[in-house]
Amino acid sequence: MERARDVRQLPKAHLHLHFTGSMRPATLLELADKYGIHLPEALRGGQPPKLRATDERGWFRFQRLYDAARSCLRAPEDIQRLVRETAEEDVRDGSRWLEIQVDPTSYAPRLGGLIPALEVILDAVDRASRDTGLPIRVLVAANRMKHPLDARTLARLAVRYRDRGVVGFGLSNDERRGFARDFDRAFAIAREGGLLAAPHGGELAGPASVRDCLDDLRAVRVGHGVRAAEDPRLLARLAASGVTCEVCPASNVALGVYDKPGDVPVRRLWEAGVPVALGADDPLLFGSRLAAQYELVREHHGFTDPELAELARQSLRASLAPEPVRTELLREVDAWLVPSRAEGGRDGRQEAEREHGATR
Template sequence: MAREVRRLPKAHLHLHFTGSMRPSTLLELADKHGVHLPEALTSGEPPKLRATDERGWFRFQRLYDIARSCLRTPEDIQRLVREAAEEDAADGSGWLEIQVDPTSYAPRLGGLIPTMEIVLDAVDSASRETGVGMAVVIAANRMKHPLDARTLARLAVRYADRGVVGFGLSNDERRGLARDFDRAFAIARDGGLLAAPHGGELAGPSSVRDCLDDLHAGRIGHGVRAAEDPRLLRRLADKGVTCEVCPASNVALGVYDKAEDVPLRTLYEAGVPMALGADDPLLFGSRLAAQYDIARDAHAFTDAELAELARQSVRASRAPEEVRDRLLAGIAEWEAEPADAAAGGSTG
């Protein structure tokens, strides 16, 4: 009997803010604020998406933007963060780094600084209530001007002592050049933050190299397309750069046709560290533990290999040392338990 992956302690390093929302919460907030939702967000099933062309990406972004427009008050933010932590706790996550672009929420929350205060207060409260350690990665939007990214980098550094641990770059990686954002990432790195840009999902291996060469990335959001370049795989493995791999979203966005095509085995056997992530559960329909189920069911990862994936996620995190030690000890206990004893229950 296979061990229950929800009992496996792990860290969650790739979860977007609005995308973490429960579908039921979206419906309630839309009703509260009088927002009309398209059928794709009300059907009870994940929307049909394919973002490998401009039209498909626009549809994905439009649905995300509509969902984001339902977050209008501090109470909405607090609810979203608390529920994201509750979902992670149920999936065995002991540490969550949630990614947010505060410029998207600032117009309704009084500006960038009030927005960050609201988000970080919500993170503190949710962590206390659920027992899940939490931190924030502030992400710039590569569809906007690089000067906007510099503003966000300075904001991120300002809040480094309040739980901001990293600086990212999101949205369609096929647009713009990574090097245009090099100054923003330099500001973040000089302020002690992790550089964690997206690359290597919608675009190929070259986008991963750009993240390494131009932005000096310590982690890569996605990175799966590195599997197409053996030299790049060796580079990632030698440098210990973790790829935040999100199998369900890779399939949902049409990067791969089915879960078996996601190159988890290729990256794992090349020695590239991975941290499995859920990306946007609201739109992709599955959360963190389901990504470990994909590794087991579609790629025949053994329990020992799943435990190693969990260890890799913890090691790649910015969790405090005592949290890392606790999670690593829990992983060892999970792996040492007889399979039948570790197959039931949940972490709550």
């Protein structure tokens, strides 16, 4: 029986990763000590905190922990460290293209204002990309918990910095709060400025929140989107339109959306023809990074190596990587499927090519 390939060697794009949530736990502790910040015990224990955000109290606790971690990012050098270490972790996991999501208003009070905060973040992204060789782009995300006028300000800012690496516009936080249509003008500003629409939906709220992302915000990608699996007609619509769901299996379980990894409907989305891009969401709080998501669907959903390769292809196709970059990375995914001489030589290579052809 052929040995399973190392998913860390599988070239892939990482399309769902939040800024503060990408931090290494050890870095959080060091920054907290540096600034004399008392962290909640759940962030100091060395293990991912126990979370269940399916009710308002649980989501508040999750948000409180996230805010506590964010409060430790106080200077440009902290931002630079976070982005560099995040890129290093992604490179180890086989990420060849990273799109990281950030709400710069959260960092503005400590970094001199909204525009300086975004410039600090983009400078850190440029430096980390040069240092690690990992291409990194930014999605600016508005917050559902804030006024829609704030989202419009962010959309205009995001468009202004399109030439500095901002490629998309998102909408994060609890999708059970407010209506997607309240943010339609912000997304229109972003879309008219050439940015991709990638709002969150279908995680804490049901299929209707995914439909709202499509109808009101004209989403090209949906952050999470897993609850679409509850509506066959919506699945068919996503498949027909080619809208990618950024699925974060470990996050879904950690937040209590599903009880166990096998319950996350990755296979249902896959079989319906919905493009899927696996993401880590907030590794700081959920305890696992990108490669672990591929391992999870392998272990709990029976994804074969050719199917994992196709998931990687779907992440690359949904990315904003330039076409020549995407084409080369897709070739490298094909190469990952080809066994070494010791694993089967020419016959094994032909078999891998047949398997690959069956997944297209």
